[in-house]
Amino acid sequence: MFSKGAQLPPRGLIALVLGITVVPLTVLLWLGWRMLDQDRLLEGQQAQDRLERAADLAAASVQRAIAVSEQHLAAGDSNWPDGAVVVTLYDSRVEAYPAGRMAYLPVAPDLPEAPTSAFARGEDLEFRRHDRDAAIEVFRALSRSPDPAIRAGALLRLARNLKMQGRIEEAMDSYQQMAAFDGVAAGGVPASLAALYARCRIFDEARRTADLKAEAGRLTNDLQRARWLLTAPAYWLYAADAAKWTGAVPHPPPPSEILAAAAAVLWERRDQLAPSGREAVHVEGRTLAAIWQASAGTRRILVAAPEFVDSQWLSAGREAGIRLSLETAAPHIRRAVRAAADTSLPWPLIATFAGPATASGTFAMRRRLLIGGFVLLVSVALAATYLIFRAVSRELAVARLQSDFVAAVSHEFRTPLTTLRQFTDMLRDHDELPADRRRICYEAQSRATDRLTRLVESLLDFGRMEAGARPYRFERRDCVELVRRAVEDFRGHAQVAGYEIDVHGEGPLEAEVDCEAVSRAIWNLLENSVKYSPGQNGVEVGLERGDECVRISIRDHGIGIPAHEQAAIFGRFRRGEEARRLGIKGTGIGLAIVDQIVKAHRGRVEVESRPGEGSTFTLVLPMRES
Numbered sequence: 001m002f003s004k005g006a007q008l009p010p011r012g013l014i015a016l017v018l019g020i021t022v023v024p025l026t027v028l029l030w031l032g033w034r035m036l037d038q039d040r041l042l043e044g045q046q047a048q049d050r051l052e053r054a055a056d057l058a059a060a061s062v063q064r065a066i067a068v069s070e071q072h073l074a075a076g077d078s079n080w081p082d083g084a085v086v087v088t089l090y091d092s093r094v095e096a097y098p099a100g101r102m103a104y105l106p107v108a109p110d111l112p113e114a115p116t117s118a119f120a121r122g123e124d125l126e127f128r129r130h131d132r133d134a135a136i137e138v139f140r141a142l143s144r145s146p147d148p149a150i151r152a153g154a155l156l157r158l159a160r161n162l163k164m165q166g167r168i169e170e171a172m173d174s175y176q177q178m179a180a181f182d183g184v185a186a187g188g189v190p191a192s193l194a195a196l197y198a199r200c201r202i203f204d205e206a207r208r209t210a211d212l213k214a215e216a217g218r219l220t221n222d223l224q225r226a227r228w229l230l231t232a233p234a235y236w237l238y239a240a241d242a243a244k245w246t247g248a249v250p251h252p253p254p255p256s257e258i259l260a261a262a263a264a265v266l267w268e269r270r271d272q273l274a275p276s277g278r279e280a281v282h283v284e285g286r287t288l289a290a291i292w293q294a295s296a297g298t299r300r301i302l303v304a305a306p307e308f309v310d311s312q313w314l315s316a317g318r319e320a321g322i323r324l325s326l327e328t329a330a331p332h333i334r335r336a337v338r339a340a341a342d343t344s345l346p347w348p349l350i351a352t353f354a355g356p357a358t359a360s361g362t363f364a365m366r367r368r369l370l371i372g373g374f375v376l377l378v379s380v381a382l383a384a385t386y387l388i389f390r391a392v393s394r395e396l397a398v399a400r401l402q403s404d405f406v407a408a409v410s411h412e413f414r415t416p417l418t419t420l421r422q423f424t425d426m427l428r429d430h431d432e433l434p435a436d437r438r439r440i441c442y443e444a445q446s447r448a449t450d451r452l453t454r455l456v457e458s459l460l461d462f463g464r465m466e467a468g469a470r471p472y473r474f475e476r477r478d479c480v481e482l483v484r485r486a487v488e489d490f491r492g493h494a495q496v497a498g499y500e501i502d503v504h505g506e507g508p509l510e511a512e513v514d515c516e517a518v519s520r521a522i523w524n525l526l527e528n529s530v531k532y533s534p535g536q537n538g539v540e541v542g543l544e545r546g547d548e549c550v551r552i553s554i555r556d557h558g559i560g561i562p563a564h565e566q567a568a569i570f571g572r573f574r575r576g577e578e579a580r581r582l583g584i585k586g587t588g589i590g591l592a593i594v595d596q597i598v599k600a601h602r603g604r605v606e607v608e609s610r611p612g613e614g615s616t617f618t619l620v621l622p623m624r625e626s
Contacts, residue, residue: 021385025378032374039370044334047353051336054322055351058314059343062324065313066278066291066345073302074293083255083308087263089270089299096263100226103256104235106267111185111229114149118142119157132161143177152181152191159198168202175199182227190228197238200245216245224254232264253284255305262288262303273299280347287347289313323354416448423448447496472514472600479550479621480507480543482515486522487541498537499530505543509550511623513601518621521597524590525554525617533558533614549603550621557614566607570595594619 073086078097080086085101087094093109096102116123122138125131139161142154159174178186178195186194196219203212220242222228223235230238253261261283266273275294280287281303289309292301304312306325314324338349423441427433433441487501494501522541529539536557544551561569570591594617598605601621609615 021381021388025381028374028377028381032370035370047334048336051322051334051351051353054324055336055338055349058322058324058351059338059345059349062313062345062349063343069302069304069312070291070293073291073300076300080302081308081312083305083311085259085263085303087266087301087303089267089301091297094263094267101256102260102263103224103226103254104230104232104260104264106231106264108229108231108234111183111190112149113185113188114147114153118150119153122154122157126157126161132165136161136165143174148181149184149186152178152184152186155181156186156191156194159195163202168206172199172202175202189234190230193222193228193230193238196222197241200241204245212245213247216242220246220248224256226256232260235260255307258284258286258288258305259303262290263301266290266292266301266303270299275299278345289347323352325350325352416451419448420445420452470517470596470600472517474512474514474601476510477513477515478508479511479513479518479552480505480509482513482518483522483541483543483552486519487526489519490523490526494526494530494539497530499533499539500537501526501539501541503541503543505541507543509543509545509623511550511621513621514597517597517600518619521594521619522552522554524594525619528590528617529554529556529558529615532556536614545623546620548623550623551618552621553616553618555614555616560611560613560615561607561609562611566609569607570605 072080078086080098085096085098087096087102092107094105094107096105119139119142122135122142125138126135136158139154139158143151143158145151145154155174155178159171159178162168162171162174175195175198179192179199181191181195184191189197196215200212200215200219203215219238223230223239223242262281265281265283273292276292278289278291281290282288286306288306289304290301291304292299294300310325333352336351338345338351340348343349423444427438427441483505484503487503491501526539526541533539533556538557540553540555542551542553542555544553595605598619598621603619603621606618606620607615608618
């Protein structure tokens, strides 16, 4: 019964609106991006300047901190923080302090060991006479000697013979006693190391996995904390077997191995070192620092791991939020580098930000303001575009509706005017028409005149209703009588079209109404029921009492109204797509007038309809004035 109210604007208008808004928006966004980019560049330059200043200050501070360490080294201090060890190089030996910080030494000192003659009698019984029981007794007696070296050697031989006789637990006890002897050798190996290693071998042969892992873990810990003064080949031999037994996965080497590897490099190059100096040593993918001094045929070297360098030297020149290191920073990280040639340090000094480089308060605030301003401008521009688009769409829709209305009204007027003209010409040109024919002409002219009158009155009433100038005269009336009278007035038009109207309802059902207005509303609904029910011939009108209201319903069996169109059928100039397709005449203001009248009575209009099954319109009028 109505046409679509919102028509899309022409493509040219859409292109114009988009051109007016999108181009300035694009330029605005580009300018905003350029301003933010320039702001980021300026911030980056200031950050780089800060790093450069920090690197200059750090180089001087690190120089002073190293000079202090050199003074302590010259004074022979032996108490150094973690991560550093002092290695003293002699002609054929090496000393390291604090003790326990190097896993192995370039040259290991010889440990005291008992002469083989002390064990000659027992070994004679063991190897020449093959009398292990007698040998065991001899070695057991020697294991009680006051000399630690003899005791260690005797326990080693005692455990060996006990093991050969299958007395495993007794052999293990002997090795356990031997493991307590540090500072002496047995068989050319530190006694305690030989004992722990032998216990691991026994556990491995006996497949005692849990005991083996525990003993091998103890061996590994003692190796790494430098319990024994070993050379690198000996250390790695025992460390490899211990790692195999524990099943340990490869991991970063401990500090003791790193420091030992650096000391080994310096020992190999001892003849090439100047009397004093500073140098960076690279081992195991890490950079260590070395400073040394020579005096009285010896050379004392401080080997410093990165932890020591960071806590003792670099911390002196570190600013808040700045990280200093000797490692090369990743290429994508902002950094300031001071080369060794520029700072007289033995390594390059790299300054980087300790965390992600964040914007300063001023830059952050300015950036937020810029972004906020651009977001606001874009939002306003988009909102303006939407409003303009919506306003243009509405104006075009109204213009389309008005055009359709003018066309519909013109068509509605043309039909009765054509009728009037035809019958007027007939009466004028045929004076001899019989009276019955003349009566038919007069009745046709009367119906055409009534139709024109109703059209004009509808248009005038609708205009007054739209302007709020239509007066209503409310009085208490019986709605049953009112509806029956309205139906009788319309019945003549219905019968001409071949329709029958049935009225159901008993009164009295009184309400405060404007009789003329309600009659007009009922007339419009009846007219629609006849108009939009082609091929049908029945309309039912019903009245019933509701909850403090009167319900007047008009039901037809016509084309019906789709659900998506029912929400807009009471708008002005609205007609359905099916009605337009079928060519059904109408102005599109009939239901709008009904809606205005019912609202003036503080009531409502209800619609129930399905396409192809007809429609039911119900006027709900309050029984008393609210």
